[in-house]
Amino acid sequence: MRINVLQHTPNEGPGMIQDWSQEHGHQMYIYHPYQFGHLPSAEQTDMLVILGGPMSPNDDLPWIKQERQLIKKLLAQNKPLFGACFGAQQIAKTLGKEIKKAPAKEVGWAPVYRQNEAIFGIPEKMTVLHWHEEMFEIPEDAKLLFSSDKVKNQGFVMNHRIIGLQFHVEPEADNVREMVVNDFPYLKGSVLNQSSEDILNTPVPAENKLILNRMLDYITD
Template identity: 35%
Template sequence: MKRPMLLVLHRAQSSPGRVARLLQRKGHALDIRRPPLGDALPDTLDGHAGVVIFGGPMSANDPDPWLQAETDWISLPLRERVPFLGICLGAQLLARQLGATVKGRPDGRVEIGYWPIRATRAGAPFGPWPERVYHWHSQGFERTAGMQQLAAGEFFENQAIRYGETAFGLQFHPEVSFQTMNRWAQSAPHKLQAPGAQAWSLQRQQGARHDRAGAAWLSGFLDTWAATGC
């Protein structure tokens, strides 16, 4: 068995979804921790193959002590050069750790549903990228020194970034299955009324069209990502 992957979640009901299933198929055990519920993060990652920090309904700018502590903790995988992947909130916490700004759009537009992304030249080796990916966010992050853009979007520019050799951030949600997408829509229907949020019927149509490509991309991306720590 390969060394475990550390998966950081932010609510009791949160699931690592497709990322967890793929990592297990690839031979990794999972070490799941939830800092808001009192789980401590390790002092070293010598025993882990990588770290994935997932999303949540909170903002990266919130003043909660656990959130600041988690943001500060990200310096550990950066320093030890352990593969790090931030997804949505996780990517925004990485950006905050690196000194970048996290904020919403001035016009209040969000991204919820399947929206297109385009790979940059730097992102080409991590493809083939899906045409559309699943989003659920109202804030995005800016780039700072050392960040390399891998994929861009029309309304939130930075959709995928790399920092150094081993740290990556994704603004979108490749881990989300149809079941999770449905649960999110049912638990927060008011958010589907925001500008930029797709109707649930359109999300289902887009999911049927683009989900398989997203899952295939994620599997290949995780292989490439995990290998950066070798």
Template identity: 30%
Template structure:
């Protein structure tokens, strides 16, 4: 199988459990570290699918590589090469498909319960509701033609799918222990001063971190297995 192309926007937001899952399945991947000056490929002909990760920047920023990235996404959709977007990646996928990105109703940091918005949600996420990790202040609209899959209490649009293969997510199902420990250290002051109902305190997250992470990764296994069904060989 051809490798998966992974676009990494920020040094602290790598592929983490997504890379672990791919390796476990014997699926290769190539990371394009945009924060380190990498150049995106001209096309995706040597890849089986495209993954976009998260980052602290906005999907509406005028970053120099965004136009090429959005072109790659649209080309992948046209050629039926599966695209998966985590947080910022889900927002960029929405933009590429004609959706919008704007301030979320609430800042979300920490674990949140997500409920089905459509019967197809169970096919992608398994038993519902699910509890997954959030860190975002903006959110996407559901793009034209896509199916709204998950809804959250503090942010309504949590996941959508187009053509039964291109998945946009507002949450971070790719988190592993090193990533969460890094984020909780770097973002502790932001979490402590926030008054948003969607923000947990670091000590509350740490109390049940291992059990919450294990549950999250079981859901991630379901998500990635379902998404990988469409990878081009």
């Protein structure tokens, strides 16, 4: 399977998604549309991963709109889509939903709570990395998958082929370090009140890789 990844900033890569891809013998191609302006075609894509970034789906940039055109084609073809943060917002906006400021800016480690049992083996509570101040509305025909204490719409699942998460479950420890040392000014104003040291000194929960793998298995089954 060819997995095409849309990466939107140097410090937010595929992380453990790449581990899953390699363990399953898939081929991963990573695109950087914000820098090079290139996107894969729908025909070249068996699965699409849309990662996070500092931009908003509401920004008037040609490549952001082109991404949604690709997402629309893949939705019509019922191909697996996994979106993290900005990526989840892109999927929701493609499906006609509004992207707006969240009730609270969340940056740091905090729990989310499972809201339905669509995916086997997802615990009722898990600790994940938040790095956002906008949020999506849940698309029609999708199910609310996760909520946090501050933001209800933290994840959705749709048609056994689509998962969008407002938070990050994909980073490994080195990825977290990369995010923090490059984007630490973004911590200002977060309701989680965590410092760079707080985030760096919090281990990535060992269960996160297993949970991520179950979600990826679910949409590619």
